Amino acid sequence: MNMPEENVVETLSQEEVWAFLGSQQLARLAFAIAGEPEIVPINYVVSDERIYFRTAEGSKLLGLTINARVALETDRVGDGVATSVIVHGTARELQTIDELEWAEALPLRTWVPTRKVHFVEITPDELTGRRFHLGDGAPDA
């Protein structure tokens, strides 16, 4: 398979990116602490064009300074198509009682049923999405 790249990769519109983000639950969050890249899986929800997830006391993520830069990726592969969305944005921990009460009502799942007591909000400033048509899925070497 040797098609031109433009035939097999589509760029998603911003509307499609948000729709895909809203259809998924699992993403991976990248951030840096003292220059060292970190990555963690998160279960998230989207509300009002922001992304919310829970994290545990003592997690590396809570060591971030306020308004830390983060990048997030979610993807789905199946039926000959791979879709990937990447978000860049700023994270902050929810702090006020009003915020926390609101966040408790979000339909957030986590992999660990205990000790996920902190809520983090990501405000995106750049979202990109691509859809790859995989053809026969054979190695391309």
Place this chain on the structure above:
Amino acid sequence: MNMPEENVVETLSQEEVWAFLGSQQLARLAFAIAGEPEIVPINYVVSDERIYFRTAEGSKLLGLTINARVALETDRVGDGVATSVIVHGTARELQTIDELEWAEALPLRTWVPTRKVHFVEITPDELTGRRFHLGDGAPDA
């Protein structure tokens, strides 16, 4: 569900971590450029306890300095179990003719059948893995 965390999260042995890494193909790679976290999906293979993937001319990843720090995550969710492995390590681009000839023979798949002409090798220095038993999968709020 309110089980103690130690009952629902297992820490994988290094042998289990390598076995899981070898069983997957899709990971997400985190790195930082000028302090800004970046994340990209990659299709990888493991060989001799190193991780290899292809990347395209002009990718952000190739803007990394030599011996750049990276973090990588791969996961699988199904049958009430979620497994996630996180690798920290150092990335370098393969350069010599011998290296490139060797890498061409790796069973590497990519989502884009063209323009993935560069090979990157990650030498891990820290690998961790966890297995989450999801119970009934209900939100834990």
